[in-house]
Amino acid sequence: MNPIPMTLKGAETLRAELNELKTVKRPRIIASIAEAREYGDLKENAEYHAAREEQGFCERRIQEIEAKLSNAQIIDITKIPKTNRIIFGSTVSIVNINTDEKFTYRIVGDDEADFKKNMISVNSPMARGLVGKKVNDITMINTPSGGIEYKIITIEYI
Structure with missing residues (x-):
């Protein structure tokens, strides 16, 4: 799998979501399934089926996040040498x-x-x-309504 570029903050956000899913949501779903089983016949138990479906969504999201984090290429823009060019993580003002x-x-x-x-x-x-552009460069961005020209005003590495 190709590396997935991600900022430091983006990786932290995904880790927080993963922690929430594993420590809060997953145990709550397991408790809901156990409670729904107590209602009896599982074939016609809507609460049970809903909880199982929610469990499937939760487990898929956990796997998705773990895969992304394992392939993440975490880029801390503050530690990259300033090149005066627009790169991943930079903040750009354009007109x-x-x-x-x-x-x-x-x-x-x-x-x-x-x-x-x-x-x-x-x-x-x-x-x-x-x-790859620099301050004062002009670039053409293709949009569904046609090309639009923008001039780069500032580039920040924050």
């Missing part, structure tokens, strides 16, 4: 050349991406168009 609208994005791993928090996936078209 749309046509509208003068400004945006600030942080380039993160797929699991951390949250557009509402201005965190974009390294695999997104926007991030792919920005990575």
Whole structure:
């Protein structure tokens, strides 16, 4: 499996979710299954089937997180030499050349991406168009409505 790029904060978030699933949710589900078994006939026991389904979802998520963490390439942007180029983990301010609208994005791993928090996936078209660029470079980002030109204003390694 290919390495999965992830920021330090992203890895910590996944570890916290994994801990929550293993120490809180899994025991609660096991207790729900045990309680539902006491109701009798398992063929027509909706509580039992619902708890078993929830257990399946929980176990799959635990496996998914463990696989991601075992293949994670954790990148601490603060420890990488500053190259004055946009790289994974950097925070970038850009301006749309046509509208003068400004945006600030942080380039993160797929699991951390949250557009509402201005965190974009390294695999997104926007991030792919920005990575490797320097301040004052102009880049064309292909969108469903056509290409949009952006100028890089600042790059931060925070």
